[in-house]
Amino acid sequence: MDIKTTVQVLLKDGFILVFNEDRLDIVKTAESLLEAGIGNMEVTCRIKKPLEKLSRLRRELPEFVAGAASLIDYPEMLKTFNLAHTDNPLPSVDDVVDAGAHYLVSAVNFRKATYEKYAGKLPIIPGCGSATEIVTQFSLGANFCKVFPAKELGGPAFIKAVDPAIHKLISLVPTGGTNAQNIPDYIDTGVLVLGGSFSAIEKPVFAKIVEQQDYKLLANELKKTKELIDSKRSQKWPKIDFAKASIEEISRITGRNFNIR
Numbered sequence: 001m002d003i004k005t006t007v008q009v010l011l012k013d014g015f016i017l018v019f020n021e022d023r024l025d026i027v028k029t030a031e032s033l034l035e036a037g038i039g040n041m042e043v044t045c046r047i048k049k050p051l052e053k054l055s056r057l058r059r060e061l062p063e064f065v066a067g068a069a070s071l072i073d074y075p076e077m078l079k080t081f082n083l084a085h086t087d088n089p090l091p092s093v094d095d096v097v098d099a100g101a102h103y104l105v106s107a108v109n110f111r112k113a114t115y116e117k118y119a120g121k122l123p124i125i126p127g128c129g130s131a132t133e134i135v136t137q138f139s140l141g142a143n144f145c146k147v148f149p150a151k152e153l154g155g156p157a158f159i160k161a162v163d164p165a166i167h168k169l170i171s172l173v174p175t176g177g178t179n180a181q182n183i184p185d186y187i188d189t190g191v192l193v194l195g196g197s198f199s200a201i202e203k204p205v206f207a208k209i210v211e212q213q214d215y216k217l218l219a220n221e222l223k224k225t226k227e228l229i230d231s232k233r234s235q236k237w238p239k240i241d242f243a244k245a246s247i248e249e250i251s252r253i254t255g256r257n258f259n260i261r
Contacts, residue, residue, distance in 0.1 A: 001065070001102055003120060003121060003123055003260060004247060004260055006040075006102045007123050007258055007260060009065045010040060010065070010144070010193055011193065011245075012039070012242050013037075013039055013040055013226070014192065014194065014229040014230065015038055015194055015196065015225060016040060016067070016193060016195045016196070017033060017041040017195075017222070018175065018197040018198075019041050019042065019043050019047070020046055021047070021210070022047050023210045024210065026056065027056065027061060028213075028215045029041070029215070029218065030061050031061070031219075032215045032218040032219035033219075033222055034064065035216075035219040035222075036220075036222035036226050037226045038222060038226055040064070040067065040103075041065075041066065042067035042103075042105050042195070043057065043068055044069045045071060045090055045091055048088055049088065051099045054068060054096060054099045055099045058099070066100065068097075068099070068101035069104075069105035069106070069107075070105075071105065071106045071110075072090060072106070073109075075092075093110075097118070102123075103124070103125060104118065104122055104123070104125065105125045105126075105127075105146060106125075106126055107127040107146070108127045109127065109133060109136075110126045110140070115142075119140070119259075120141065120260075120261065123144070125142065125143065125144045125145070125173060126145060126146060127146045128146065129147070129148070129153060131162045134166055134170055135166055138169075138170045143171075143259045144171045144172070144173045144258070145171070146173045146195060147175065148174075149175075149177065150174035150175055151177025151178075155182055155186075156174075156186050156189050159174060159186060159189040159191060160189045163190060168190060168255050168256075169255065169256065171192050171193065172190075172191060173191070173193050174186055178194050178200060179200040183228055183229060184228070187229070187233055190236075190254070192250070192254065192256060196225065200225065205217070206221075237253060237254060239253055
């Protein structure tokens with residue numbers, strides 16, 4: 001799967017699920033996403049044995065778009081962490097690419113060396129907390145910029161404030177605290193794709209999903225998020241059919257550039 005196809009899926013979905021739950025089966029969760037009309041998710045490296053789970057997901061659902069997240073792209077920090085966690089080491093960027101990751105996500109910035117190696121081959125989504133970080137990472141080759149932690153940075157108000165500073169050029173992906181209450185506000189600021197975790201599901205409902213391993217219920221909950229995003233995006237951009245629109249069409253109408261050359 002090439003970079004353009006992956007970006008197309010992310011734009012079509014409008015949502016990136018943060019898979020950070022060891023109590024759920026990774027393949028069954030992906031199948032729930034597919035049932036909800038979502039064709040991707042990011043596998044965080046904060047779960048146990050992330051490489052094994054990512055590899056299994058790629059093997060059993062090869063057409064599903066699987067990203068790798070919570071990456072620490074700084075060798076000395078990675079080495080320090082892994083020396084203290086030999087039972088469950090954190091994989092490197094190269095490790096997750098070798099395991100089949102379709103896109104790369106971090107809570108922090110990626111190094112220039114990583115862009116030199118992977119930009120134009122895989123979508124790169126760095127975590128950013130300021131306009132300077134957003135512009136710097138985009139200039140290196142980022143395709144989207146993850147705003148993290150979005151809630152603590154100010155939520156939709158932060159996006160609205162920082163967007164003029166980046167000339168509304170770069171597609172921001174708020175992640176952290178996104179839910180049904182604030183998704184409409186994020187989309188109103190011009191957000192095309194949102195990141196979100198299982199915390200957006202009401203606690204009693206999610207507890208039932210986990211306890212009963214009820215992936216049908218999970219699909220129903222995820223479908224609510226997808227339908228909300230689809231509805232609000234169609235109101236914001238009535239000329240775009242995100243299920244069919246090309247990257248070029250989305251870019252032309254929204255003004256966002258996805259760094260695909």
